[in-house]
Amino acid sequence: MSLLNTPSVVSPTTINNVPIVGSTAQSIDLSAGGVVANTGVDLDGVAISGSSAGTPSSVTNSGTISATAGTGIGVALDIGALSNSGTIASAGVGATIGTGTADNAAGGTITGALDGLDATGSTVVNNLDTISGTSGTGVDQVAGTLTNGAGAVIQGATDGVDATGTTTVSNAGTILGSAASGVVMGSGSLTNAAGGTITGATNGVLDTATGTLTNAGTISASGPNGIGVNLLGGGIVIDSGVISGTDASGNPGGVAVNLGGAGNSRLVLDPGAALTGIAQAAGTNNILEFAAGTGSTAVQDIGTTITGFDNILVDAGAAADVLGAITAPGTVSLGSGASLKIGGPVSAGVTIDLSGTGTTLTLGDPTGFAGTIANLGLDDTLDLTGLGAGTTVSLASGSGLKLTTASGITSILPISVPIGASLALTPDGLGVVVGGLGTSTSVTTGTGGTGTGGTGTGGTGTGGTGTGGTGTGGTGTGSTSTSAGTTTVTTDPNGDTTVVRTTPLGATSTIALPAGSSIAYGTGAAQGDVIAIDPAATYNRGGTFTVTGHVSSLSGVGSVAISAIVDGGERVTLGTADVAADGSFAFRDKVGPHLQGFITATETDGVGATTSVQTPYSLQAGIKGAGFVAQQVLFNPDGSEAIGLTNLHRDGSSTVKVGDGGQTFQTDFFTTFLNGSAPDNTFVFNQGHGLSVVDGFRANGTDHDTISLPSADFANVADVLRNTHNTAGGAAITDPVSGDTIRIAGVSKAELKANPGDFKFHA
Numbered sequence: 017m018s019l020l021n022t023p024s025v026v027s028p029t030t031i032n033n034v035p036i037v038g039s040t041a042q043s044i045d046l047s048a049g050g051v052v053a054n055t056g057v058d059l060d061g062v063a064i065s066g067s068s069a070g071t072p073s074s075v076t077n078s079g080t081i082s083a084t085a086g087t088g089i090g091v092a093l094d095i096g097a098l099s100n101s102g103t104i105a106s107a108g109v110g111a112t113i114g115t116g117t118a119d120n121a122a123g124g125t126i127t128g129a130l131d132g133l134d135a136t137g138s139t140v141v142n143n144l145d146t147i148s149g150t151s152g153t154g155v156d157q158v159a160g161t162l163t164n165g166a167g168a169v170i171q172g173a174t175d176g177v178d179a180t181g182t183t184t185v186s187n188a189g190t191i192l193g194s195a196a197s198g199v200v201m202g203s204g205s206l207t208n209a210a211g212g213t214i215t216g217a218t219n220g221v222l223d224t225a226t227g228t229l230t231n232a233g234t235i236s237a238s239g240p241n242g243i244g245v246n247l248l249g250g251g252i253v254i255d256s257g258v259i260s261g262t263d264a265s266g267n268p269g270g271v272a273v274n275l276g277g278a279g280n281s282r283l284v285l286d287p288g289a290a291l292t293g294i295a296q297a298a299g300t301n302n303i304l305e306f307a308a309g310t311g312s313t314a315v316q317d318i319g320t321t322i323t324g325f326d327n328i329l330v331d332a333g334a335a336a337d338v339l340g341a342i343t344a345p346g347t348v349s350l351g352s353g354a355s356l357k358i359g360g361p362v363s364a365g366v367t368i369d370l371s372g373t374g375t376t377l378t379l380g381d382p383t384g385f386a387g388t389i390a391n392l393g394l395d396d397t398l399d400l401t402g403l404g405a406g407t408t409v410s411l412a413s414g415s416g417l418k419l420t421t422a423s424g425i426t427s428i429l430p431i432s433v434p435i436g437a438s439l440a441l442t443p444d445g446l447g448v449v450v451g452g453l454g455t456s457t458s459v460t461t462g463t464g465g466t467g468t469g470g471t472g473t474g475g476t477g478t479g480g481t482g483t484g485g486t487g488t489g490g491t492g493t494g495s496t497s498t499s500a501g502t503t504t505v506t507t508d509p510n511g512d513t514t515v516v517r518t519t520p521l522g523a524t525s526t527i528a529l530p531a532g533s534s535i536a537y538g539t540g541a542a543q544g545d546v547i548a549i550d551p552a553a554t555y556n557r558g559g560t561f562t563v564t565g566h567v568s569s570l571s572g573v574g575s576v577a578i579s580a581i582v583d584g585g586e587r588v589t590l591g592t593a594d595v596a597a598d599g600s601f602a603f604r605d606k607v608g609p610h611l612q613g614f615i616t617a618t619e620t621d622g623v624g625a626t627t628s629v630q631t632p633y634s635l636q637a638g639i640k641g642a643g644f645v646a647q648q649v650l651f652n653p654d655g656s657e658a659i660g661l662t663n664l665h666r667d668g669s670s671t672v673k674v675g676d677g678g679q680t681f682q683t684d685f686f687t688t689f690l691n692g693s694a695p696d697n698t699f700v701f702n703q704g705h706g707l708s709v710v711d712g713f714r715a716n717g718t719d720h721d722t723i724s725l726p727s728a729d730f731a732n733v734a735d736v737l738r739n740t741h742n743t744a745g746g747a748a749i750t751d752p753v754s755g756d757t758i759r760i761a762g763v764s765k766a767e768l769k770a771n772p773g774d775f776k777f778h779a
Contacts, residue, residue, distance in 0.1 A: 072096040072116060078123075083107060090128065100124040109134050110147070120145055120168075131156050132172065143168045143189075154191070157183045164189045166211060175200050176216065180224060187212040187233070197222040198235070208233045210257065220244045220259070226277060227251040236260040236268075236292075243271045244293060250277030250302075256286035256309075261293035268292045275302065275324070283325070287311040287335075297324035305329045306336035308354075317360065319343030330354040332372060342366050342387070350375040362387040370396045383419050383427045392431050400429075529566055530682065530700070534632050538569075542625035545569040547576070549617055549631045552682045553605070555646055555664045561635050563603045565617055567595065572622030578603045580612040593617065607637040607646070637664075644671070652679065674712075677719070683708050695719035700778065702726055703754040709745075711761040715771050723760070727777040729753040736775055740765050 073096035075081075080103045081090050087108035091098055094114040101121040104110050110128030111118065115137035124145045126132050132147040135157040144165045147154055154172035155162060158181035164170050168189035170177055176193035179185050180202035188209040191198050198216035199206060201223040212233035214220050219242060220235035226249035234257055235244050244259040253259075253273055261270035272293035275281035279299025285291075287309040295304075304325040306313050315322055317340035325346065330336045332351030338358045342348070345365030350356055352372035361384025362368070368377060369390045378399040379385055392398060400419075417429040529535070529548050538545030546568045553561040567573050576593040590612075593603035605612070615631040637646035644663035650672075652659050659676040662684075669686035677695040683705040691697060691712030696719045699710055703726060714721045729751050730736050740749045746761040747768055760768070768774060 075099070077104060078102040080105075087130070090126070100126060103127075106130075109152075110149070112136065113139055115139060118142070120147055128152070132170070133157075135160065143170060145169070147171075149173060153178045154193075155179075157181070159183055162186070164191060164212075166209075172196075176214070179204055179206075187214060189213075191215070193217065200224065201227050201229075203227065205229070207231075208235055208257070216242070218242050219246045221246065223247040223249065223251065225249045228254075230254045231259060232257045234258045234260075237262045237270070238266065240264050240266045241270055242266075243274050244291075245272070246274045246276075247281070248274075248276045250275045250279065250281035250297070250299065252282045252284070254284040254286070254307075255289040255291070257288070258290045258292065260291075263293075270294075271296065285313045285315070287313050289313055291315070291321075294320075295322045299324075301326055303327050303329060305331065306334045306354075307331050308333040311335070312337045312355075312357075314339060317341050317343070319363070330356050341381075341384075350377070361385065379429075382429055383425065385427075385429055387430075389429070389431045398431075533565070534629050536627055536629035538619075538621070538625065538627040540625065541623060542569075542621055542627045545571075545619060545621050545625070545627045547617060547619045547627050547629045549615075549629050550682075551632055551680065552650065552662070552684070553631070553633060553635060553648060554684065555637075555648070555668070555670070556604070560637070561605045561607055561646075561648075563593070563605050563615065563617070563631065565593075565601055565629070566599050567601055567617075567619050568599050569619065569621040571625075573599070574620040574622055574624070576601045576603075577618045577620070578605065578615065579618065580615040582612055583610050584613070587614075587616075605635065607635045609637065609639070611636045650679075650681070652676070691721065696721065698722040698724055698776075700724040701756070701758055703729065703751065703756060705756050705758075707757045707759070709759045709761060713760045713763055715760075715763050715767045715774055720771060720774055722774060722776055723749075723758065724776050724778050725749075726751075727779055730777060732777075733772040733775050737765065737769055740768060 073093055075091050075093065076099045078101045083090050083106045085107055088106055089109050089112055090104040090106035091111040093112070093116065096113070096116045098111060098113055098118045099121070100119070101124045104126045106128045108128060109131045110126040110133055112134045117140045118133060118135065120126055120143045122144045126147045128149050129151055131149040131152040132154045133141065133156070135141055135155070138159040139157060140160050141155060141157060141162045142165070143163070146169045148170070149172040151173045153175045154170040154177055156178040161184045162177065162179060164187045166188040171192040171194070173194050174196045176191040176197070177185060177199045180200055181204065182202065183204045185199060185201070185204065185206040186209070187207070188211055191214045193216035195217050197219040198214040199221045201221065203225045205228040206221060208214055208231045210232040214235045215238055217239035218237065220237050221229060223229070223246070227247050228251055229245060229247070231254070236258070237244055237260065240262060241264055242262040244261045245253055247253065253275070259272045260268050261272045263269040270293045272291040273283060273295040275283065275297040277299055279301045281297050281299070282303045282305060283295055283297070284305040284307055286307045288311065302325045304318070304322060306329065308331045312335035314337040318325070318328065318338055319342060323344060325344065327346055328348040330348065330350045331354065333353045334351065335355045336357070338356070341360035341362065342358060343363040345363070347367045347369055348356065349369045350372050353374050354372055355376040355378070356368070357378040357380065359380040361381045364386040366387035367390055368387060370377060370393065371391045373393070374395045376397040376399065377389065382400040389398070417431065418426060419429055420426045530550050533548045533550055535546065535548040547565065549563070549565040553563050555561055563578060567576055573595055576595055578590045578593055579587050580590055582588050590605060591603060593601040595601045611634065613634040615633070615635065616628050618626055618628040620626050632651045634649045639645055639647060645666050646664040648662040648664065649658055650660040650662060651657065657676065659679045660681060661673045661675065663671045670684045671688045671690065672681060674681065674689060674691045674694050674697060677697055680698045680700060681689060683699065683701045685704070686706045686708060688709045689699055689711065691710060695714060699721065701708065701724065725736065736749060739752050740747055742765050743759065746759055746763050747765045749758045751757070
């Protein structure tokens with residue numbers, strides 16, 4: 017049906033795809049399709065204004081309604097409901113409604129050459145498709161609610177949405193203001209859900225009064241010097257998504273959040289929040305709040321990229337990470353269970369208030385801390401991870417810790433304790449006691465940090481020293497202690513050895529050593545040092561091996577030198593190993609045709625003391641006419657007995673002739689172990705060994721042999737058996753992660769299943 021050049025309908029009339037006839041209801045129903053087209057100058061497609069008695073009108077359209085000339089309106093309703101799943105187009109405003117509802121369903125398009133939709137009264141607007149104003153605003157609404165669903169689009173040539181009254185806006189789709197703001201608010205509120213996008217040239221969101229905005233999606237400005245969220249009167253911004261401003265060139269940056277007004281504004285950052293540009297607040301009593309959730313919330317700094325916030329709250333259970341400095345005066349308060357990391361210095365005038373229980377404060381630049389730490393309690397943790405190697409920590413006069421770097425630069429870390437309480441280092445130098453009684457507050461330092469123990473005139477204590485006091489470092493098998501901290505070495509039933517180093521104020525580092533490693537402990541000035549050599553070297557071909565191990569020192573590792581007795585003559589220094597940050601070291605040994613025995617690694621620590629350990633093997637390469645090109649003789653850990661002989665072949669494979677029982681052997685690459693039925697041996701396999709064979713494996717009996725597999729690849733024995741199958745040469749175990757295979761010659765899968773003790777798992 018078509019209605020051409022028909023004047024506006026101003027009396028109760030029904031249009032049901034037939035010519036206009038009189039009716040007692042005010043309704044236009046194009047649910048079955050059809051066309052209402054007005055081409056007269058300034059005439060509306062459908063206009064219903066005869067509602068003075070308050071009788072609602074309704075327009076339902078799944079066809080086409082258009083007003084193509086002048087400033088005609090596609091659909092104009094005073095009171096009622098507009099339901100559109102078709103097309104409404106106008107040379108003026110696409111649709112207007114006074115009071116009621118406007119539903120633009122999926123498939124529906126409302127377009128105006130001026131505005132897309134104007135709602136002049138209290139209206140409920142729901143959009144599931146497209147509303148656009150090609151030279152004006154997408155949606156102009158003064159009150160009610162506006163919901164833009166997922167995948168829906170509202171766009172305007174100027175603003176995307178003008179909701180300058182009391183409108184509540186919810187967006188899960190796209191809102192775009194091409195020349196001005198994405199959304200303009202008055203005194204209402206806006207929620208941008210995850211997946212929602214709001215973009216404006218000058219402002220992503222502009223609130224001309226005091227507003228509330230919650231963002232889990234993306235809000236951004238696109239033009240030069242644009243502001244992501246601009247609340248001129250201040251208010252509340254809760255962000256778990258992305259808010260981005262732009263610089264003078266229109267690139268991301270500039271101002272992400274602006275909170276104007278006299279103050280009392282709040283910026284809440286949930287985990288995952290990201291600000292591209294600065295966040296600034298005017299006035300006083302503004303709050304920056306880090307909310308609790310999964311993960312931590314990171315900001316660049318407080319004072320440069322985040323400004324104008326007098327008070328900073330880290331909510332209970334929240335984790336805040338300030339990557340740089342805190343330079344803005346004010347108070348940072350931590351709730352119970354909260355944690356705060358500060359990567360840079362902290363200026364005077366900043367107070368870190370640990371008033372909650374069980375809080376953690378981590379300082380990346382302790383010597384640059386000029387603020388105050390208040391309410392450090394018995395259940396709190398102060399982590400000084402930023403201390404450099406050689407830094408000492410001792411008590412300062414009054415309430416504070418004295419930090420002295422290796423170069424002699426001294427600073428005071430001020431700590432305010434509760435009234436009437438005292439601050440003292442524990443006698444062993446491993447903590448700080450607040451009040452002098454009870455459990456000590458945990459204070460930890462970073463790698464290389466050292467400390468001064470408890471004080472006292474003529475006092476003594478195990479493992480601690482202090483001004484006017486002395487101490488004796490404890491000794492014992494596998495464990496050492498020193499006034500500079502402690503080092504403990506433990507070996508579990510699987511033969512895995514762990515070195516745990518504790519710095520003077522409690523920080524720990526852990527090193528796991530391969531089974532069968534040779535270990536030496538420092539004594540005297542080197543007390544607390546540990547150096548270990550891995551149980552076998554790695555053949556690199558070309559006559560070279562790589563000697564590897566691990567080293568730990570509380571005073572810092574200076575160097576690790578490698579030496580050997582060459583061809584039975586004098587000891588020769590072969591070179592210096594490369595030491596990594598985690599304490600592992602490696603040395604490329606150019607062995608050549610010479611026999612190297614009693615190979616030794618010597619560590620020199622930060623105070624010049626040395627500790628040496630001897631390798632459990634000898635090396636020789638350049639061998640000709642013997643079917644192999646290099647040889648490694650394996651010894652037991654104390655070097656008193658040869659336990660095996662490894663012949664290394666030109667193709668990189670190796671053959672290990674086992675000569676003794678009760679030993680641990682490491683696989684290399686395509687390794688064949690000739691066990692000869694020696695009892696109670698352990699064969700360790702790691703990723704990358706390729707296809708290896710164990711010949712003479714004892715699967716049964718109390719002195720059975722053992723296969724050690726990586727726990728990262730095999731969860732348990734059942735997992736091993738699931739990846740085992742029988743072959744003509746014996747059971748074959750295939751690593752499900754790396755694809756490496758172990759063949760156990762002469763042993764069936766059934767035998768392995770009957771003897772689950774044949775397997776263990778290592779880290």
